[in-house]
Amino acid sequence: MKKIPLRFVCGLLGMLCIFFTLPIHAQEYPNRVVKIIVPFAPGGPSDIIGRLLSQKLSENLGKSFIIENKPGGAANIGIAQVAKSPADGYTLLLVSSSFVINPSLFANPGYDAFKDFAPVGLPVSSPNIVVVHPSFPAKNMKEFMQVLKANPGKFDYASPGNGTGPHLSAELLVLKAGIDMKHIPYNGGGPALQAVLGNQVPIGLSALPPAMSQVSGGKLVPIALTSKSRIATLPNVPTIAESGFPDFEGDTQQFIAAPAGTPKAIVDLLNIEISKIVNAPDMKEKLNAMGYIVSSPTPEQTSQIIKVEIDKWSKVIKSANIKPD
Secondary structure, three states: OOOOOHHHHHHHHHHHHHHHHHHHHHHHOOOOOEEEEEOOOOOOHHHHHHHHHHHHHHHHHOOOEEEEEOOOHHHHHHHHHHHOOOOOOOEEEEEOOHHHHHHHHOOOOOOOOOOOEEEEEEEEEEOEEEEEOOOOOOOOHHHHHHHHHHOOOOOEEEEOOOOOHHHHHHHHHHHHHOOOOEEEEOOOHHHHHHHHHOOOOOEEEEEHHHHHHHHHOOOOEEEEEOOOOOOOOOOOOOEOHHHOOOOOOOOEEEEEEEEOOOOHHHHHHHHHHHHHHHHOHHHHHHHHHHOOEEOOOOHHHHHHHHHHHHHHHHHHHHHOOOOOO
């Protein structure tokens, strides 16, 4: 009987170990509490999505997924904490577009979006929306552009803060349309919208979910959305893209990521479970009504989206010479 070379046996055993280890990670996970770090204060869009997902993940996977809010440093503190956490799937990050904006906005944000993280998914995004006070002398995008071009520098706009997604969407519009309006940053989406509601600032740029109730109730006039196409919940509100700027897109995304080195089996399991949650008919209807767009990219597709978004916002930040507060 011919002897099998020892080298061949060792190689075969190694391959079998790899083969069986990958599924075991997923089968054993989770066996204790999983923390989802949200680098913002409670009540914001990321926190709301995080709590919806954590409840369903807890029910579906049989272990508690809990939200831990870590606000501060324009989200950099919480993001950096996850970057330094063990790569075992028990500390996750749920973060808005700050994740792809901050690498260009800050000289040292405290993390590397590519090297420090394993992207899990992008369960939802939301358009940003241009809104105006009812007294503003424009009720649609065509009139809005005419008013601003006829009055350069006269009108201010409010945003949730310097370097936020709505702020950069506004500056992208300024660059593409050749208009002149002054940025008034606020400490969050709520205060920015209150300033427009009270007519302290006539124009607002906001993520759609915080503005949805005021728009639906007629308290704010919607001018345009930053999404690629119109959304079913606001079918009469056009996009900036269809209003003469065909390449315009500036949504606020909600990314989920794990520390780099997290086993692929765990990353894939989380991606599949989260996709099932947001695509369940009742959940999808609820999210759409709140102003979110459900998406289900794979971890690999999410990684590509992150690269595209970092490149896009880097150009806006440089062109508009935006600096952090």
